[in-house]
Amino acid sequence: MVVEKKLKKKKKWFPILAPKEFGETKAGETFLEEPGVLKGRKFPLSLMNLTENVKKQNMEVILEISEIKDNKVYTTLEGYRILPTHVRRMTRKVQAKFVESSVFKTKDGLNARIQFYILIRNEAPRSALTALRKKALEVISEFVKDKNYGEIIMEIIEGSLQKKVREETKKILPIAACIFNEVCKE
Numbered sequence: 001m002v003v004e005k006k007l008k009k010k011k012k013w014f015p016i017l018a019p020k021e022f023g024e025t026k027a028g029e030t031f032l033e034e035p036g037v038l039k040g041r042k043f044p045l046s047l048m049n050l051t052e053n054v055k056k057q058n059m060e061v062i063l064e065i066s067e068i069k070d071n072k073v074y075t076t077l078e079g080y081r082i083l084p085t086h087v088r089r090m091t092r093k094v095q096a097k098f099v100e101s102s103v104f105k106t107k108d109g110l111n112a113r114i115q116f117y118i119l120i121r122n123e124a125p126r127s128a129l130t131a132l133r134k135k136a137l138e139v140i141s142e143f144v145k146d147k148n149y150g151e152i153i154m155e156i157i158e159g160s161l162q163k164k165v166r167e168e169t170k171k172i173l174p175i176a177a178c179i180f181n182e183v184c185k186e
Helices: 047-051 084-091 126-144 149-158 160-169
Strands: 012-017 026-032 042-046 059-069 072-082 096-105 111-120 177-185
Touching: 042 047, 047 059, 059 149, 072 084, 072 149, 084 111, 084 177, 096 126, 111 126, 111 149, 111 160, 126 149, 126 160, 149 160, 149 177, 160 177
Parallel strands: 012 072
Antiparallel strands: 012 026, 042 059, 059 072, 072 177, 096 111, 111 177
16 A cells, blocks of 8 residues: 655744734744735734834834745734733823724725723813813824824824823813823724
């Protein structure tokens, strides 16, 4: 009886490149026979590895593999989140907080779900918290309607949207921090 041996294809290393927003730098590598099986796969990546900034170690971006060209794997920006342990540590010292999760329409026609925390060091009346929430939603919706999805995530990573929300809401009530916990496509 003759047993046929299956020939295995030789595996190779394929570089995974970060999205255009990060300058298509090398985000990692994968060891595969064929890179075609990767298309559509999503994976989280620490911002510390992408930006080489230690201060961003508590943030992750979710990348989706979009295309494979010339033995290189290209990705697109799918989402952003802060690690739950970091959020827990930030909220430990505050007296009042609220979490808001809303869907906003972006300039490029996508629906982006943005979840954010507003932390307040002192106790505040419920009416002030409601006014704060409304003002924060108003500022975010005005900001989001003029930006593409990738631009929104980059602005959150840089901290400019948090700064804008903080400046606009401090007229109502002084806040300790504005944290954007998660941004994803709907």
